[in-house]
Amino acid sequence: MSVKIAKIEYYLPETIVTNDDLEKIFPDWSSDKIEKKIGIRERHIVKNNETALDLALKAGEKVLKNYNKNKINFLMLCTQSPEYYLPSGACILQDKLDLKTNIGAFDYNLGCSGFIYGLALAKGLIISNIATNILLITSETYTKHIYPKDKGNRTIFGDAAAATVIEKSEEEQIGEFVLGTDGNGYRNLIVPNGGLRNKYDPDAKEIDDGSGSIRTDNNLYMNGPEIFNFTIKAVPKVVSETLKKNNTTLDEIDYVIFHQSNKYMNEYLRKKINIPKDKFCENLLVKGNTVSNTIPIAIKDSFDNNFIKKNYRVLLVGFGVGYSWGGTIITI
């Protein structure tokens, strides 16, 4: 039995924050410097009353516009911005998207590796005959976790949702997977408060990271240098292992899509791994880092812009919060 990605659509919230907007809030930030170094000019952010589930619904409706929704027999939602502790957002989405009730649905909590894990799960569910047509929705609103005075994270992250349909196919279009986890780094990308270990603290103190970004423990914390150290170690390895597991080499790969973390980091990894520039996706400029959405959005954008075409073999690599990482090769 074989599996393929049948369709991808995505949705970006309407509000746009530009580098010029950020420069007004943080006068020591240079709009041009941000764009040059991290490759981001604009990011979309949700409104106060808009949630990841709202974005997920919009993306889901978009992908089901031209797809028979009665075919969908499994729904997965990947988010770290849940609507409630319980129930699962996927259960609410089943109803809102008007999907059948005799389907499986669940949420899973992963960030930048989330799309790769979703593909791996979807492939497993189809091959084991549990499902045939799967709707995988990634939806993230990190901006809700970010403290208003957190210059660094407000610069990097944007909100988005992507909806991908994975289905049974004649030819194998989703290759072998390499997955990895190292929870030793969990503190380096975290929202410390608000769960059941450390409850939300209305009196949480401001913490200055010494480089102009301020947050509290109720908010997203990212130790950028430590995340960079992790990617330097993990990403070249996951690339070589994914190629090996798929019995191929970088030369035989037509295009490479990494999680769009930031331009500086991705460019460094590209050079370190020796991936030619013209084969390497850079898709940060007007969306920023949208966590689990960057890879499906990049696949769709690369296809729409003719960077990838039918029958291309594309290496996908996700890495980040957890730490968690994964790679696979898809055929378009």
Next chain:
Amino acid sequence: MEKMKIKDFISELKENLEVEDEDQEITLETNLKDLEEYDSLSVLSIIAMIDKNFGKQIPSSGFVKVTTVSSLMDLIGKEYFQ
């Protein structure tokens, strides 16, 4: 292990921190945090530079203590320099 000349290290550091002013002199005693160009992204540049030249990752906690170029070299390890 190939040792790096201090002169080359400083010149690469200058390049990586994007110090564009030709007259801006950087010595072992220069406090990096006093440089106009030094910001949160500079640490990423330094991490990349250390990985590229020495194949080594420095824990982020180490960078908190870095002040001068010389203290950065101590953090990397004096044995890497000649």
